[in-house]
Amino acid sequence: MVLNSIEKLLEKYENGETSLKEEQQLKNYFSQETVAPHLEMYKPMFAYFSVNKQEQFTKALPLKTKKVFNYKWIAVAAVAVLTLGYYFKNPVVSSYEEYAYGTYSNPEEALNEVTKQLAMISNHFNKGVSTVNYLEEVNKGTETLGYLNEMQNATNIIFKKQ
Amino acid sequence: MTQTEFLNIVMPFKDKVFRLAKRLLVSTEEAEDATQEILLKLWSNKTKMEEYKNVEAFSMTMTKNFCFDKLKSKQAQNLKIVHNNYEDGNTSLQKQVELTDSVHWVAKIIEGLPEQQKLVIQLRDIEEYDLDEIAKMLDMNNTAVRVALSRARKTIREKLTNTHNYGIK
Known part of the structure; x- marks a missing residue:
């Protein structure tokens, strides 16, 4: 009786017409230790199905929301650097200017300093000029060359005689 | 969420x-x-x-x-x-060596099926979904699912019968 209904169910099953409940019935029947010998080949099929159903996904899921690097923060950092840079830049430049132009608050002191500088410049200038004085020696040399003219006069006289 | x-x-x-x-x-x-x-x-x-x-x-x-x-x-x-x-998932059947072997056969047979039939068998016989659900999942109509299922089941049964009787008949 049971076998009869199972066989009917199997036929329906193979045509794809069984309901889920009926399939469950089949699965139950074939999970028994003993089944009708001529239906033996169905056993591994249903065994496979139920065994396969227990397989589980065991791999861990890295569900951490990926930390996408936010480029907004680069802009923020850049702005911070720029403002800081600007803030520290101004005093540095003004002190540099002071250093470059060397201002004196006391006019007397300034005058002293200027005369000192000028004296140094004239001193060095004179040194330069004194070396130029050696050019006079050259003039002397050329003057002596003038005597060559005398020699020419003499030769002229000789050639006239001939 | x-x-x-x-x-x-x-x-x-x-x-x-x-x-x-x-x-x-x-x-x-x-x-x-x-x-x-x-x-x-x-x-x-x-x-x-x-x-x-x-x-x-x-x-x-x-x-x-x-x-x-x-x-x-x-x-x-x-x-x-x-x-x-292939050995995976058979732990509960270790005692029945013979049966495990046939279970391997089922795995191999299903592996040899066309992809659509594999899907249908998986969804219906293992995951036990409704035919309508399967149709929706696979973007097929109901009859096509039924036909695929029927073909897959018949193929499995035929091949199993062959291997079962191998050397006997």
Whole structure:
């Protein structure tokens, strides 16, 4: 009786017409230790199905929301650097200017300093000029060359005689 | 949506996704990767998840498409997916050596089926989905699912009968 209904169910099953409940019935029947010998080949099929159903996904899921690097923060950092840079830049430049132009608050002191500088410049200038004085020696040399003219006069006289 | 809410939605069917992926990709490692990928995709689109009517069916369709892509991809063509995990999942049947052997046969037979029939067998006989649900997941009509199912079952039965009788008849 049971076998009869199972066989009917199997036929329906193979045509794809069984309901889920009926399939469950089949699965139950074939999970028994003993089944009708001529239906033996169905056993591994249903065994496979139920065994396969227990397989589980065991791999861990890295569900951490990926930390996408936010480029907004680069802009923020850049702005911070720029403002800081600007803030520290101004005093540095003004002190540099002071250093470059060397201002004196006391006019007397300034005058002293200027005369000192000028004296140094004239001193060095004179040194330069004194070396130029050696050019006079050259003039002397050329003057002596003038005597060559005398020699020419003499030769002229000789050639006239001939 | 928080992580726990997401997990509450996903946990019930993550194994189904895995098994479906394994059915198509055969290798456990590949299937694990695929499942992870799919769940992460769901997670990254979690804002849209409330719009889906049936997240589970949607994920199954996603899995199917993802695995097909995987199989079609260059990687799979150049490199045959290596798998040596037939022994997996048979732990409860260790006592019945003979039966385990036949169970291997079933696995091999199903592996040899066309992809559509594999899918249908997986979804119906293992995951026990309604025919209508399967039709929706696979984007087929109801009759086509039924026909595929019937063909797959008949093929399995025929081949099993052959191997069962091998050497006897």
